[in-house]
Amino acid sequence: MKVTICAVGRLRKSPELELISDYLERFRKAGRAFGLGPASVIEVEDKKNLGMEAEAALLDRAIPAGSVLVTLDERGDVVSSPEFAERLAGWRDQARDVSFVIGGADGIAPSLRARADWSLSFGRMVWPHMLVRVMLAEQLYRAGQIVAGTPYHRV
Numbered sequence: 001m002k003v004t005i006c007a008v009g010r011l012r013k014s015p016e017l018e019l020i021s022d023y024l025e026r027f028r029k030a031g032r033a034f035g036l037g038p039a040s041v042i043e044v045e046d047k048k049n050l051g052m053e054a055e056a057a058l059l060d061r062a063i064p065a066g067s068v069l070v071t072l073d074e075r076g077d078v079v080s081s082p083e084f085a086e087r088l089a090g091w092r093d094q095a096r097d098v099s100f101v102i103g104g105a106d107g108i109a110p111s112l113r114a115r116a117d118w119s120l121s122f123g124r125m126v127w128p129h130m131l132v133r134v135m136l137a138e139q140l141y142r143a144g145q146i147v148a149g150t151p152y153h154r155v
């Protein structure tokens with residue numbers, strides 16, 4: 001089951017990039033035995049600053065065809081980590097690939113939000129998009145650990 005994180009903006013060498021690479025590598029290694037992952041990141045850049053709809057068109061091209069489309073949005077559903085793990089395992093069982101979309105400074109265009117299969121929130125506060133990438137990478141790794149039954153996730 002392939003996971004693709006489609007995100008607006010290019011993340012340069014930074015502590016956030018190191019964390020994302022580390023969590024996604026851990027997710028790849030641990031998820032393999034359980035059919036979860038690997039996860040990769042596709043970045044899109046609206047170089048001419050044409051706005052949300054232009055970003056949505058770029059994101060649209062980056063989203064792998066046929067994958068479950070999940071938008072990251074503060075107005076979306078707030079779920080627990082075990083619930084997130086259950087969703088991920090459910091898509092794996094249906095042999096579906098999954099794409100997570102993270103917007104830019106203005107958020108995700110309504111047209112793209114409208115066609116999402118699910119909208120996931122990390123709480124009602126707005127986070128910087130690069131931190132959302134880190135949080136998503138960690139939750140993917142955590143979900144893998146929950147599915148594997150390791151003690152990484154403690155309630």
Ligand SMILES: C[S@@+](CC[C@H](N)C(=O)[O-])C[C@H]1O[C@@H](n2cnc3c(N)ncnc32)[C@H](O)[C@@H]1O
Pocket residue numbers: 071072073074075101102103104105106107108120121122123124125126127128129132
């Ligand atoms: C700086 S935020 C943009 C916020 C903007 N107000 C909006 O309408 O979405 C950049 C991106 O980070 C993600 N994001 C920010 N806060 C989030 C949250 N609490 N839950 C899930 N995703 C979030 C979303 O994908 C958002 O498009």
